[in-house]
Amino acid sequence: MKQEKSILLIGLGAIGSVLFSRLVRHDYKVVCVTSLKSSKLIRRKGIRVQLTADVSPLLHNCEVYSELPDGYIFDNCIISTKSWLNEILIEDLEKWLTSEASILLFQNGLNIERPFLVSTKNWKITRAITSLAALRKEKNHSVEASIGDTFIGSINHEDQEELKRVKKLLSEIGLTVETSEDIQRDIWMKTVTNSTIGPLSAITGLTNGDVLGDSFLNKIISSVIDEIILVAPEELALNHEGVYNMMKKIVSQTTNHKSSMLQDIESKTKTEISTLNCEIINLAEKKGIDVPINKKLVELVNKSTDDNFPKELAILELRSIY
Secondary structure, X not given: OOOOOEEEEEOOOXXXXXXXXXXXXXXXXXXXXXXXXXXHHHHHHXXXXXXXXXXXXXXEOOEEEXXXXXXXXXXXXXXXXXXXXXXXXXHHHHHHEEEEEEEEEOOOOOOOOHXXXXXXXXXXXXXXEEOOEEEEEEOOEEEEEEOOOEXXXXXXXXXXXXXXXXXXXXXXXXOOEEEOOOHHHHXXXXXXXXXXXXXXXXXXXXXXXXXXXXXXXXXXXXXXHHHHHHXXXXXXXXXXXXXXXXXXXXXXXXXXXXXXXXXXXXXXXXXXXXXXXXXXXXXXXXXXXXXXXXXXXXXXXXXXXXXXXXXXHXXXXXXXXX
């Protein structure tokens, strides 16, 4: 299958569902891939999505699979799964995409494009760094919480027309989009938010705004920022004030929202900690830098995924950091 305005969308979590709804409302032909359980449910009951401008959810029919039928091949792909899945996706993508396909990564994390860069395909990979926020109420029901800002940038190509095409697409479906002047810097800046607010909300159960509003948690946030700045490439010239202010801006757009990591904990889904704080730890080890606060957050998030580990104990351990 190759069709005009045809897009392969991989992942129908909260963000993926919102992207799907926005695309089909603008007459794009979208074929989706998600888990077997979710695909069966969505084929049977459809997918409900409520955007910020909607009074109530809109029910969509959705062509969705857990494995694409033979002969389906696409020039354009959007990936909105959890970033740790990229290592698993690569084999399927080599069957589902043309050798010159465009891939847009709507995902969090550091170095998440690495599996695609080692492919023999000539894929054009673009990243979208976004504060678009959404809540998944059920496997086939998502609510957009805020639109926020989205920045796009090339990972492995210099095709300005490709970036213009992606910007036009995302703008057309109602997102606020800018082309990044330095996508690597934007990736690291967003990683700070994901690596501070995400784990702290997951451990405490607090919304993004409540995490930022807590004076003790703010002390932890500052320590994590200091550790990340030590690890980040020097040419990015990250500084504490700039990074903190960017995090505050992102949180201001999602104040009452539960972070995706907290949503993962509550739904008993694997979190993205491996492509966030764990990746920071890995990079720190290569530089011979100790990042004890990041290590503690990883430990407590992993403990929080265990039903037998009381949240109160995780919070007590968090409070014992200083």
